[in-house]
Amino acid sequence: MTSESTKVAGTVAARPRPRPMPAMRSRWRARWRRDLPLVLMTVPAAGFLLLFHYLPTLGNFLAFKDYNPFLGDSAIEAMFLSDWIGFGNFQLLFEDPLFWSAVRNTLGITAFQLVFFFPVPIALALLLNSILSQRLRGLVQGIIYLPHFFSWVLVVTFFLMMLGGDGLFAHTLRDVGLRMPNVMSNPDTFIYLVTSEAVWKDVGWGTIIFLAALSSIDFSLYEAAAADGAGRWRRLWHITLPGIRPVIVLLLILRLGDALSVGFEQFFLQRDAVGAGAAEVLDTYVYWQGIATQNYGIGAAAGLFKGVVGLLLILAANRVAQRFGEQGVYSR
Amino acid sequence: MTRPVWEEKPTVAGQAGKGTLLTLVTAAVIIPLWTVVVTSLSSRATIDKAGGLVFIPRGFDFSAYQSIFATDRVTRALWVSVMITAGGTLLSITLTTMAAYGLSRPGSLAHRPLLFLFLLTFLFGPGIIPSYLLVTGVGLKDNLLALILPTAVNAFNLVVLRAFFMNLPGELIDSARIDGASEWRILWQIVIPLSKAVIAVVALFYAVGYWNSFFNAILYLSDPSDHPIQLVLRSYILQGQAPPGVSLPGTNVPPPTLAIKMAVVVVTVIPALLVYPFVQKHFTKAVLTGAIKG
Numbered sequence: 001m002t003s004e005s006t007k008v009a010g011t012v013a014a015r016p017r018p019r020p021m022p023a024m025r026s027r028w029r030a031r032w033r034r035d036l037p038l039v040l041m042t043v044p045a046a047g048f049l050l051l052f053h054y055l056p057t058l059g060n061f062l063a064f065k066d067y068n069p070f071l072g073d074s075a076i077e078a079m080f081l082s083d084w085i086g087f088g089n090f091q092l093l094f095e096d097p098l099f100w101s102a103v104r105n106t107l108g109i110t111a112f113q114l115v116f117f118f119p120v121p122i123a124l125a126l127l128l129n130s131i132l133s134q135r136l137r138g139l140v141q142g143i144i145y146l147p148h149f150f151s152w153v154l155v156v157t158f159f160l161m162m163l164g165g166d167g168l169f170a171h172t173l174r175d176v177g178l179r180m181p182n183v184m185s186n187p188d189t190f191i192y193l194v195t196s197e198a199v200w201k202d203v204g205w206g207t208i209i210f211l212a213a214l215s216s217i218d219f220s221l222y223e224a225a226a227a228d229g230a231g232r233w234r235r236l237w238h239i240t241l242p243g244i245r246p247v248i249v250l251l252l253i254l255r256l257g258d259a260l261s262v263g264f265e266q267f268f269l270q271r272d273a274v275g276a277g278a279a280e281v282l283d284t285y286v287y288w289q290g291i292a293t294q295n296y297g298i299g300a301a302a303g304l305f306k307g308v309v310g311l312l313l314i315l316a317a318n319r320v321a322q323r324f325g326e327q328g329v330y331s332r
Numbered sequence: 333m334t335r336p337v338w339e340e341k342p343t344v345a346g347q348a349g350k351g352t353l354l355t356l357v358t359a360a361v362i363i364p365l366w367t368v369v370v371t372s373l374s375s376r377a378t379i380d381k382a383g384g385l386v387f388i389p390r391g392f393d394f395s396a397y398q399s400i401f402a403t404d405r406v407t408r409a410l411w412v413s414v415m416i417t418a419g420g421t422l423l424s425i426t427l428t429t430m431a432a433y434g435l436s437r438p439g440s441l442a443h444r445p446l447l448f449l450f451l452l453t454f455l456f457g458p459g460i461i462p463s464y465l466l467v468t469g470v471g472l473k474d475n476l477l478a479l480i481l482p483t484a485v486n487a488f489n490l491v492v493l494r495a496f497f498m499n500l501p502g503e504l505i506d507s508a509r510i511d512g513a514s515e516w517r518i519l520w521q522i523v524i525p526l527s528k529a530v531i532a533v534v535a536l537f538y539a540v541g542y543w544n545s546f547f548n549a550i551l552y553l554s555d556p557s558d559h560p561i562q563l564v565l566r567s568y569i570l571q572g573q574a575p576p577g578v579s580l581p582g583t584n585v586p587p588p589t590l591a592i593k594m595a596v597v598v599v600t601v602i603p604a605l606l607v608y609p610f611v612q613k614h615f616t617k618a619v620l621t622g623a624i625k626g
Binding site: 031032034035036037038039040041042044045046048049050051052053054055056057058059060062074075076077078079124127130131132140142143144145146147149150151152153154156157158160161162166167168171174200203204208222223226227231232264265268269272273283286287290291296299300303304306307310311314 | 334335336338339340350353354357358360361362363364365367368382383384385387427428430431433434435437440441442446449450453455456457458459460461462463464465466467468469470471481482483484485487490514515516519540543544546547550551562563565566569570571594597600601604605608609612615
């Protein structure tokens with residue numbers, strides 16, 4: 001900022017103008033000429049976001065319409081030609097027990113994963129951080145980051161191959177005369193299954209940020225604490241954990257703000273196997289209501305409900321974090 | 333790194349516990365991959381003897397791979413996936429690099445509103461239904477571009493690149509500007525050569541996204557001959573569709589179904605495994621710049 005303003009001032013000073021007005025204008029023109037290429041570089045990407053992110057966001061007005069796909073020549077024209085019905089879609093939505101079941105499933109899974117998924121990368125990062133050999137550490141990291149790059153189709157496939165009724169473990173257990181319990185299509189244990197899959201896919205990736213936070217802790221603190229007689233557990237409790245607290249809080253906020261999203265593909269793929277009772281979450285509900293059964297209006301209402309509540313959640317979580325003296329995700 | 337003098341000697345139980353945990357964590361990733369690869373290379377006799385998935389290899393048998401490449405479905409799907417990944421990644425990395433450089437100088441013309449336009453996408457998504465109607469409304473239904481254009485620009489990746497560009501030595505860029513180089517030339521001849529590693533990581537992030545694209549394919553592609561590999565994998569493994577069993581010349585028995593299925597899994601995994609080692613060492617940096625600035 002400063003270097004640029006001095007530079008601009010420099011060019012103006014080099015060509016002194018008698019009156020202030022044209023000076024202002026020429027300064028603008030100089031800035032325009034200097035920065036126009038930068039703006040031009042940004043415009044194509046911005047255009048993509050306007051078209052594929054912001055325009056559909058505005059399209060949420062559909063939630064207040066009785067969408068009729070047969071009006072006009074295209075889906076977009078039909079959106080404008082359909083009748084306004086106020087909150088009619090929301091009324092139908094809130095009367096639908098399947099919607100509330102999807103909301104319950106979503107919040108249940110979020111809560112469960114907050115306890116059984118969220119802390120796992122922290123623990124694993126502490127474990128990795130205690131490995132002294134850089135080569136061993138690099139090797140382990142290289143292996144455990146890998147599943148992050150697999151699609152959900154692959155993740156579910158691997159779980160089916162390992163834990164399914166015809167999978168590797170079932171065979172091994174059968175050889176010793178035991179039976180593998182049904183885990184891949186049992187709605188009662190589905191929450192454990194999806195959490196295990198999520199952990200398998202992303203626990204390694206999740207350690208990256210905590211490892212960086214761990215390595216930024218001032219090393220002399222440990223030394224001083226050890227000199228004062230603090231054992232390894234006390235150092236963990238009084239130095240390590242407070243040292244990474246800002247990162248933990250930040251990620252917790254992000255997770256809470258995203259409480260209504262637990263992923264789409266993972267549930268979509270396993271919905272046939274365990275049934276909608278356990279596997280229907282808000283995003284899959286929007287898909288089945290809106291696109292598969294073509295109740296676009298109700299689907300859009302459910303999507304808008306999710307978007308608005310999600311936005312409020314993230315703003316609220318950020319406010320709470322700032323009140324507790326943490327940095328939060330953004331600040332003014 | 334060596335152990336600092338003030339740190340206690342590790343206990344035997346502690347070391348054993350750590351070792352066990354690390355073995356378990358890595359085995360959880362390696363065993364499934366290993367089993368799938370071994371089974372895909374197993375002969376019918378080996379699979380029958382194991383009663384299913386094979387853990388201990390006995391010889392190599394490539395007939396499952398020959399079989400899937402002799403038929404149309406898998407080769408076609410692979411071709412579709414390769415095209416989407418190559419074309420999409422090229423488009424995405426071009427748009428993102430340009431925009432990241434365009435936004436790398438705070439205080440430039442319209443910098444704040446433009447940056448906001450990108451950052452605001454973190455706070456809310458447009459929703460499935462309006463996006464679906466827009467994409468079909470502009471005529472992209474049953475067009476492979478529907479898998480590329482809606483996800484072409486990712487604000488997270490932009491933030492990663494922008495943060496890196498902002499940390500490049502400013503004197504270098506300033507002196508080029510004084511010498512009369514245009515912004516385009518600075519980007520092409522100075523900034524990009526200095527940022528190859530980060531650009532490669534971001535390109536990998538995009539490529540993985542395109543290779544894994546599944547939901548958009550379900551939404552927009554109704555013709556099975558347009559389906560990318562992820563959809564074909566799903567239909568064989570999760571939906572129980574029979575994979576093509578082509579008897580190879582000289583035999584009259586097709587390779588075992590299980591081996592064919594596993595071969596499809598392997599060809600879906602392989603691209604990730606191939607690129608991964610080259611960019612792995614740069615991950616941390618890219619992820620962190622993005623996380624801190626985002």
